[in-house]
Amino acid sequence: MLLLKLLQSLIKTLNSEGTPGQVAAGIALGSVFGLTPLMSPHNLVIVALAMVLNVSFGGVMLGWALFVPVGFALDPVFNAIGTQLLVHTPALTPVWTDWYNAPVIALSRFNNTIVLGSFVFWVLLFLPLFFLARWGVGEYRERVYARLEKVRLFQVVKASKLYNLYKLFRP
Amino acid sequence: MKRVRLKGLIPLVLFLVAFVVAIWLLLDPLVKWGVEDVGTELVGAKVDLASADVHLFKGSVTLNGLQVTDPAHPMTNLVQAEQIVADVSLAPLLEKKLVLDTVAVRGVRFGTPRKTSGALANPGPNTGAVARAVSDWADRMHLPSLSLAGLGQVVNVAAISPDSLTTLRQAKQIAGSADSAKTAWLESLTALNPKPHIDSAAALAERLKGKNIGTLGLAGARDAAQSVKRTIDSLTALDGKLKALQADVTQGVGRLQTGVTDGLAAARRADYAYARSLLKLPAIAAPDIGPALFGRMVTDKIAPLLYWLNLAQKYMPPGLAERLDPGPKRMRASGTDARFPREHDYPTFLLRFGEASLSLGGQGAAAGNYDARVTGVTSAPTLYGKPTTFTVSRTAAAVGPTSVRASGMLDHVRRPLRDSVDVSADGITLPTVQIGAFGATLDLGKGSSQLMLARTGDSLSARWVWHSNDVTWTRQGGSVAGAAGGAGIAQAAQEMLWNTISGLKDVQVEARLSGPIASPRLAIGTNVADAVSQSLQRQLGDKVKQAEAQVRARVDSLVASQVSAARSAVDSVRSTAQQAVDEQRAKLDQAKKDLESRLKSLVGGLPIGG
Numbered sequence: 022m023l024l025l026k027l028l029q030s031l032i033k034t035l036n037s038e039g040t041p042g043q044v045a046a047g048i049a050l051g052s053v054f055g056l057t058p059l060m061s062p063h064n065l066v067i068v069a070l071a072m073v074l075n076v077s078f079g080g081v082m083l084g085w086a087l088f089v090p091v092g093f094a095l096d097p098v099f100n101a102i103g104t105q106l107l108v109h110t111p112a113l114t115p116v117w118t119d120w121y122n123a124p125v126i127a128l129s130r131f132n133n134t135i136v137l138g139s140f141v142f143w144v145l146l147f148l149p150l151f152f153l154a155r156w157g158v159g160e161y162r163e164r165v166y167a168r169l170e171k172v173r174l175f176q177v178v179k180a181s182k183l184y185n186l187y188k189l190f191r192p
Numbered sequence: 193m194k195r196v197r198l199k200g201l202i203p204l205v206l207f208l209v210a211f212v213v214a215i216w217l218l219l220d221p222l223v224k225w226g227v228e229d230v231g232t233e234l235v236g237a238k239v240d241l242a243s244a245d246v247h248l249f250k251g252s253v254t255l256n257g258l259q260v261t262d263p264a265h266p267m268t269n270l271v272q273a274e275q276i277v278a279d280v281s282l283a284p285l286l287e288k289k290l291v292l293d294t295v296a297v298r299g300v301r302f303g304t305p306r307k308t309s310g311a312l313a314n315p316g317p318n319t320g321a322v323a324r325a326v327s328d329w330a331d332r333m334h335l336p337s338l339s340l341a342g343l344g345q346v347v348n349v350a351a352i353s354p355d356s357l358t359t360l361r362q363a364k365q366i367a368g369s370a371d372s373a374k375t376a377w378l379e380s381l382t383a384l385n386p387k388p389h390i391d392s393a394a395a396l397a398e399r400l401k402g403k404n405i406g407t408l409g410l411a412g413a414r415d416a417a418q419s420v421k422r423t424i425d426s427l428t429a430l431d432g433k434l435k436a437l438q439a440d441v442t443q444g445v446g447r448l449q450t451g452v453t454d455g456l457a458a459a460r461r462a463d464y465a466y467a468r469s470l471l472k473l474p475a476i477a478a479p480d481i482g483p484a485l486f487g488r489m490v491t492d493k494i495a496p497l498l499y500w501l502n503l504a505q506k507y508m509p510p511g512l513a514e515r516l517d518p519g520p521k522r523m524r525a526s527g528t529d530a531r532f533p534r535e536h537d538y539p540t541f542l543l544r545f546g547e548a549s550l551s552l553g554g555q556g557a558a559a560g561n562y563d564a565r566v567t568g569v570t571s572a573p574t575l576y577g578k579p580t581t582f583t584v585s586r587t588a589a590a591v592g593p594t595s596v597r598a599s600g601m602l603d604h605v606r607r608p609l610r611d612s613v614d615v616s617a618d619g620i621t622l623p624t625v626q627i628g629a630f631g632a633t634l635d636l637g638k639g640s641s642q643l644m645l646a647r648t649g650d651s652l653s654a655r656w657v658w659h660s661n662d663v664t665w666t667r668q669g670g671s672v673a674g675a676a677g678g679a680g681i682a683q684a685a686q687e688m689l690w691n692t693i694s695g696l697k698d699v700q701v702e703a704r705l706s707g708p709i710a711s712p713r714l715a716i717g718t719n720v721a722d723a724v725s726q727s728l729q730r731q732l733g734d735k736v737k738q739a740e741a742q743v744r745a746r747v748d749s750l751v752a753s754q755v756s757a758a759r760s761a762v763d764s765v766r767s768t769a770q771q772a773v774d775e776q777r778a779k780l781d782q783a784k785k786d787l788e789s790r791l792k793s794l795v796g797g798l799p800i801g802g
Contacts, residue, residue, distance in 0.1 A: 058522060058524055060522070065211070068204075068207065069204055069207075069208075072197070072200040072201070072203055072204040072207070073196060073197060073200045073201060073204060074195065074196060074197065074200075075194055075195050075196060075197045092524065093524060096524055096525035096527075097525070099525075099527075100525060100527050100528070103527060103528075104528065107528075107530040108514075108516065108528075108530060114514070114532065117530070117532050118532040118534050120532075121287075121531065121532035121533075121534075122287060122532070122534050122537040122538075123287065124283070124286035124287050125286055127286070127287040127288045127289075128286065128287075128288050132529055132530045132531065132532065133519045133520075133527050133528070133529050133530075134519070134527035134528045134529075134530070135519060135524065135525055135526070135527030136527070138527075
């Protein structure tokens with residue numbers, strides 16, 4: 022069932038009326054929910070950005086879904102990055118000390134190795150992911166979509182009720 | 193194309209409103225879960241909270257029905273509180289720091305029964321780590337035993353195994369060391385090869401015998417004087433090396449001799465003790481009997497105190513260095529939380545002032561109302577800058593003319609940590625002690641208890657005195673544990689000891705712990721041990737001494753040849769290596785003196801010869 026929904030989301034997003042750039046921006050933004058621990062305060066800011074910026078909301082969901090397993094798999098890498106930055110980089114200690122004792126920023130949980138490591142990883146990944154996704158969506162629409170439209174399963178998925186709900190957030 | 197989607201503001205506002213409402217609704221359960229989760233991690237057993245009531249903008253938190261399980265007794269609560277009301281400072285919350293200005297605790301009770309077990313099904317690796325460490329500490333404490341079972345047994349000296357004797361091992365080691373040292377020193381002497389130098393110097397001295405400036409002429413005397421000086425310089429350099437070797441040999445021989453005298457004597461004493469322990473003879477000196485009788489009671493009483501002090505050490509560390517703690521539990525990896533404390537900022541946790549009213553129920557002497565106050569409990573004492581203090585005093589006694597007073601200070605502001613606890617109580621019920629060696633139970637009844645404990649860094653110094661003049665001795669019956677048939681002597685000894693101790697109505701036990709916390713020395717002085725010791729000395733002293741003499745003789749006979757070999761090896765070193773070096777130095781010294789005499793004759797006080 023989860024797999025079907027993921028498939029639906031994938032198809033609908035890739036074929037939405039949003040431009041490849043909007044879908045790619047959505048995917049790049051949404052990937053943060055999969056890469057970083059979900060219950061982190063910075064994700065509230067990303068949710069707000071996803072709603073206010075003119076990006077594909079479906080792309081956000083797709084990015085989230087695609088990067089959840091990646092996040093789990095890369096936790097050791099995030100931990101290593103976070104430990105390096107928080108513990109083994111003395112030059113940054115004054116910054117962390119300021120942030121740790123600053124109102125609101127201290128609530129961000131930046132001082133956790135996984136949170137900081139995964140967030141930094143996401144920031145570094147954002148632009149490459151955006152450009153890659155934009156190229157991928159463009160290629161898909163140009164070459165794959167025409168062939169897929171003739172497939173019966175594809176038509177069934179596209180006609181489902183969720184598609185209509187999704188259209189409310191379509192760019 | 194617009195980059196901002198204004199219509200997205202509506203769902204955003206709706207989302208934020210829903211988020212705030214959800215937090216509002218979930219705050220109470222979240223606080224309840226947090227208290228239970230963190231408390232369980234700290235204690236190592238279940239911590240339950242009936243409900244939490246948070247008034248965020250008033251800065252007030254009320255916790256109702258707190259139950260903290262005793263990790264050692266899962267069906268009993270360590271402590272239970274009806275209500276805890278805390279005034280929370282709001283500003284530090286924005287820095288994720290919890291500063292409690294005041295906390296009032298009502299309806300505190302100890303040792304209440306639980307309806308369900310508070311044991312943890314799957315404790316984490318860090319859960320209850322402090323409790324485990326203290327339990328291990330209590331188990332590690334070496335307490336001698338007092339058993340009369342050995343008195344009925346034949347002294348079996350054949351049971352003493354030579355392989356277990358330290359003296360034999362050490363004597364072999366000393367002999368081996370002496371042989372290898374002797375070889376090394378003689379090789380060094382051979383390498384220096386002083387004989388040709390000494391012989392050459394002696395020959396030169398002989399050649400110049402009777403010569404002077406008159407017989408050699410000025411030039412001849414000058415050349416001869418220069419030759420003599422060069423030889424003397426060469427001898428001086430060689431003498432320096434010989435002197436160093438001589439010092440090395442003297443020190444080494446000294447060490448070996450110390451090993452033979454002191455080392456082997458200490459090893460022999462250890463072997464006597466080992467051999468004696470095989471016979472299971474009772475200790476008859478009072479300092480050994482005290483720990484055997486009351487050691488377990490003392491460690492059981494001290495362990496909870498150490499638990500709390502260790503807990504305070506773990507969660508109230510001194511200094512401002514960054515700290516690393518395990519991150520929060522979640523489906524993904526927890527990672528590590530790094531803390532970056534800074535001077536003049538709030539610590540992560542601070543309780544400025546707390547007050548608790550305690551009621552101990554029942555008709556016992558300790559029943560009554562108590563008032564407890566605590567100040568400055570914090571996760572970063574260096575930031576707070578003041579020590580944690582606490583006092584407990586009795587406000588109303590339900591029964592008996594009792595007084596209870598406790599106070600303490602945990603100074604973790606800087607290293608070394610300085611903790612002190614002072615407890616004094618009169619008219620309280622003292623413990624009951626099982627004394628297996630006598631087949632008896634000692635109920636200390638009501639009496640006084642005074643504890644003074646001080647800890648500085650890793651050193652502990654504690655004195656705990658129990659005194660009662662209302663003790664009851666009960667005989668459990670049965671024979672001496674471990675004694676086989678025919679244990680008439682042991683049975684008689686037990687009878688005799690029973691007669692001695694059952695007459696004691698006034699008992700004082702004074703325990704002293706000192707030294708490193710991990711392995712402190714325990715000394716227990718008590719009039720019970722004095723009486724037992726005197727009685728044992730009187731009745732069994734001769735028999736015990738006789739048995740001890742037998743085992744000593746056996747140990748001596750087993751180690752004699754090896755000890756003798758070690759002595760011979762050390763003597764051999766002294767007579768060969770040391771003597772050889774001494775001889776060479778003496779010859780060299782003589783040759784040098786002869787040459788100096790010749791030089792004086794040659795130059796006759798004139799400034800020739802360079």
